[in-house]
Each structure stands twice: as C-alpha cells, then as structure tokens.
Amino acid sequence: MKFWLTLFLLVSCCSAFAQAPVTGIVFDKNSSERIAKVNITNLNSGKTAYNDLKGEFSITAKIGDQLVFSKPDHFSDTVSISSYTPLAIYLKPVAIQLKEVTIKGKNLTPEQQLVNTKREYAKIYSPSSNPDLLNMGNGGVGLGIDALYNLFSKSGRNAEKLRGIIDDEQKQKVIDYRFNKTFVQGVTHLEEPRLTDFMQKYRPGYYLVTTAGDYEFIAYIRTNLKRYLRHSKAHELPALPKVKVDNN
Template identity: 30%
Template sequence: MRAFFLLWLVFMLMTIGSRIYAQDVLVKGVIIEKGTNIRIALGVITNKHSGKAVGSNDLGIFNLKVNLGDTLLIEKRNFVSQQIVVNSNKDILIYLVRSSVTLDEVTVKGKTKIEDLQEIRREFKRQGSFYEGKPPLALLNPLNGSPLTFFYELFGKTPAKARRFKRYYDKELQLMQVDNFFNKTLVSKHTPLEGKNLDKFMLEYSPTAEMVKHWNNYDAVNYIKLSAKKFADTLKN
C-alpha cells in the first residue's frame, strides 16, 4: 500500500511539474515568400499539439497561443508547407517557398509573379467573368444593358472566384510595391544590420503600401536610414 502511495505521489508531482513547465505564450510571427520581401496573406498556421489554427492577415502577420515545444504547421495554397518548433516567445519569421501557381485548371509557369497574376485575371475573363464579380449597375438597363450578365456576375461561381482573386491580386500588388522600396538587399546596402537583427528590423519597420505610394529611391533610403537609427537605439536599451 505504501509503495502504491509513493508511485501515485511521484506521478502527481511529474504531472504538476509538466504543467508548470508547459508555458503558455503568445507567439507573433510573419510569413514571407522566400527570396523576396513579399508578405503572405491568408496563410494557415496550425498548432499540431492543440489543433488550434489562425490565419495570417494582409501583412502576413499572425498571433497564436502555444506552449514552448509545440510544433506549428504553416500552409498556404501554391506554397510548400513548413513545420517549425516553438522554442521561445520571440517573433517568428517564416519563409515559404512558392510552388507552381495553380487556380482550378489554370497553371502558369516560368513567368514573373505579376505576369502570373495578370494571366489568371485574363483566364477568368476567358471563362466569362468580365467584371470580376462586380458588375456595373448600367447592365440592369433593359434597353442597352444585360441584366442576365449582371446577375451572373453577382451570383455565378466563376465571378465569385474572380472577385476573391481580385482582392488577393490587389493585396499582392501592394506588397510588391512595398518590396520595391523595402527589401533585404536595399536595407543591407544602407545599414550594418545582418542576421537576426536584420530579420527583426524587416518585420518591425516594414512600411505600409500607403506610405510608399508616392516614394522614390531617395525617400526609401531616407526611411531605411532613419528607421535603422531608431532600431539601433532600441537595441541599446
């Protein structure tokens, strides 16, 4: 009986200990297309231990509660999935490798990304969606309009896909515009940052699409230098 009690006590202590060390932390991360500085929106991040999942926002950023040691599965259509183990509560940078671009029967290879996106938009038009799911009210005019086209664009399956893709297309263009002025090559050229500090700087000081809308190269370099100085000051604290 005493031996049984001791075994039970050891088991309880181990259980309590494991709960103490299973630290529940909020992890922040960002998903980026490898080889570029383009953020990946609508990625799915799943905690394989708890089964909880979240999506990345328009800037590729996500927040997820995990225990240290949990494994995260990062997935995004047309990208190679990746798994990482959470070892700390520091920000996570995830670089996904693009696979072939596929949308239903549309497969576009060997072109630049913008050409890929434009080709998919043209394919939707070839499939009969000329207004990308957003028809003008003028189509309702029974004399010189086309009411059938109007309602097809609103409720048809292909226009619905075209409408979703248009939102994705617009976001990608914004991210590419940011990448033109804020990328690792340019930052490395004008700052001494490297390694983890460079990654952290890229995550924390990335400008918005609205900010870079009217930038030229001088504006970009000036922003990078000023931001790098602020970042360096935070490292001293």
C-alpha cells in the first residue's frame, strides 16, 4: 500500500513540474479574424515564440505559468495556464482600422523624420560643414582654413549647437515612438491622469528603448508599475489652500 501511495505522489509531483506544448490560435477581437506576428512570452520560463501566418502558436509551459500575448497594434493580454486544452486568444486592436490614406508628413517614424530634418538643414549636415582640420597640400600637411573658420566662427559654433539640439530631439522622438500612451496603457491598464503621471515619472532612457526586446521592455514597464502603485502619491504636490475672497 505504501509503495502505491509513494508512486502516486511521485507521479503527481512530476506532472506538476512537467512542461508541455500549449497551443492555440490568436484572433482580432473586433473582426474575429486570425492575426499573425503575435509575440508569446512565458513570464515564468522566459521563453518566447511567434505565431504563424495562420494565427496558430505553440509554446512550452507548465500548469500555473503565465503567457503574455503582445502585438504592436493590439493591446496585450495575459493568460494563466490551467490545462493543456488549445487556447483561443482574442486581442483588442488599439484603434479602429480606417481605410489607408497616404498623408505626407504624417505618421512618420523617427528615422523618416530625421531624414526630412537633415534635408531641411542640409547645410549643417553637409560634409563641408565639418571638414577635417588637417588637409594635404603641395607643401604637405597643413591646417584647413575652412575647418578653422567653422570651428571658431560664430556661425560654425551655432551650426554645431543646432546639430546637437536636433540629435537630442531625435532621441526623444525615438523614446516617444516606442513608449507611447497607447502601448503603455495596453500594458498597465492605467487611465488618465494616472497614465500621464506614470509615463512622466518612469520615462525610459534612449539606450533602453533602442536595445531592449519586447519582453524586456514590457518587464520594465510592469516592474515600474508595481513601484508606481505602491508610491503613486509620493511626488504629488500638496493641494493649494483655499482662499476666501472678500467681495466687500
């Protein structure tokens, strides 16, 4: 009797910790059509996968694991695995899909905006705006007159300063492009004004935005969300005192 009881407990423990493929299909919640290019992340094991063009996916997980389904143009969804029955996942789109219209100057990526900016300020980005200090002449190596002028003249310093301003602005646009309200709200489910407050307090840096993968970026937001919910009023300004107005 003890042997069978021990064997039963051993099999139960192994089953609890065993991993098996979790399969399913991802749909658009509004249209009920299958959607592809959805990232599936197992928060417990760290494994990631993408579904195929038919919307179908397969990822290993064990009972109790949490899977995050994310797609740039849809809100993310988190599912806790309770069985190995195939899943039907419905992701809500972040906006109503309208008929595609091409509008010049609108909805450009930060890289496209930078190309346009450099075209508008071609003079300060041209090679002649920052030539080498040393040049080769008949007499050998010498100082370039144009280089010295651009280096020490007021116009040269202004051009260098303007390039710095444009480059800094470009980095902020890259951050805004990825750390946008639609995406952050899909991960945090915060509403205004707390959404704006959270984004201002936990705005990521340029390095994180340009190097972190989807899993790391979502994890960054979720980690800071926990901190924000614990200390959301830590930096709030006190309410202004009420002032009694005497009309006499």
